[in-house]
Amino acid sequence: MIAGIIDETNILPGRDCGPCALCCKVMRIEALGKPEGIWCPHCVPGKGCRIYETRQEECRIFYCLWRADPDLGDIWQPAHCKMVLYTEGMGHRLVISVDPGNPTKWREEPWYSQIKTWSFNLLRYGQVVVYVANRAIVVFPNKEVDLGPLKKGDVILTRENDGVWDAMLAAEDQLPQNQRGVWLDTGGRL
Incomplete structure (x- = not known):
C-alpha cells in the first residue's frame, strides 16, 4: 500500500x-x-x-490509490467497487470513501477481508477509516467503531489499552493535556 x-x-x-x-x-x-x-x-x-x-x-x-498502487487489482477500481481509496495524514490514515448509494459495500467480500488486513497492518502507526458521506467508521481487526458524523475541526483519535483498541472524535483543541500522546491522531480530513 x-x-x-x-x-x-x-x-x-x-x-x-x-x-x-x-x-x-x-x-x-x-x-x-x-x-x-x-x-x-x-x-x-x-x-x-x-x-x-x-x-x-x-x-x-x-489521485485515488487505485491509480497508483500496483497491489490494488481491478476489483478496487472505484466505479466497480463503489469506493475511493486515498490516504490522509501523510499516509498514516487509509481512507475508504464509500458511495452513499451503496453504504455497506465495504462490508462485502472480497473487499471486507482486505480492509481488515490493512487495519491489522496499520494498527500501531495508523488508522483505517471508512467514510460514508460525512460519517466516519474506524476499522480495527476485530471490530468497527462508528463515530457518526464529523464536524469541521473534529479529529479522529485511536488508542490501545491492555490490548483493546478504541476510537473517538474530539475537537482539535479539546483533548485533555493528560490524554495527549495516549490517543493516536494521524491528522487529515477535518
Missing part, C-alpha cells in the same frame, strides 16, 4: 480515470462548497468533469 503523496509521477500505466468519476461524488470540494456524498454540479456521472481543464486545484491534485 502506497503511503504519502500521490501525484502524476506515481500513476501506473493504464490506470486512467476513464468514465469513473466517483471521487466527484464521495469527496468534499471545499472550493465549491460541495459536501461529501453528492455529485459535483460540474460532473456528468459516467462521463466526467465538464470543466476539467479549469477544475479546482483540490481536484487537480487528487
Whole structure:
C-alpha cells in the first residue's frame, strides 16, 4: 500500500480515470462548497468533469490509490467497487470513501477481508477509516467503531489499552493535556 503523496509521477500505466468519476461524488470540494456524498454540479456521472481543464486545484491534485498502487487489482477500481481509496495524514490514515448509494459495500467480500488486513497492518502507526458521506467508521481487526458524523475541526483519535483498541472524535483543541500522546491522531480530513 502506497503511503504519502500521490501525484502524476506515481500513476501506473493504464490506470486512467476513464468514465469513473466517483471521487466527484464521495469527496468534499471545499472550493465549491460541495459536501461529501453528492455529485459535483460540474460532473456528468459516467462521463466526467465538464470543466476539467479549469477544475479546482483540490481536484487537480487528487489521485485515488487505485491509480497508483500496483497491489490494488481491478476489483478496487472505484466505479466497480463503489469506493475511493486515498490516504490522509501523510499516509498514516487509509481512507475508504464509500458511495452513499451503496453504504455497506465495504462490508462485502472480497473487499471486507482486505480492509481488515490493512487495519491489522496499520494498527500501531495508523488508522483505517471508512467514510460514508460525512460519517466516519474506524476499522480495527476485530471490530468497527462508528463515530457518526464529523464536524469541521473534529479529529479522529485511536488508542490501545491492555490490548483493546478504541476510537473517538474530539475537537482539535479539546483533548485533555493528560490524554495527549495516549490517543493516536494521524491528522487529515477535518
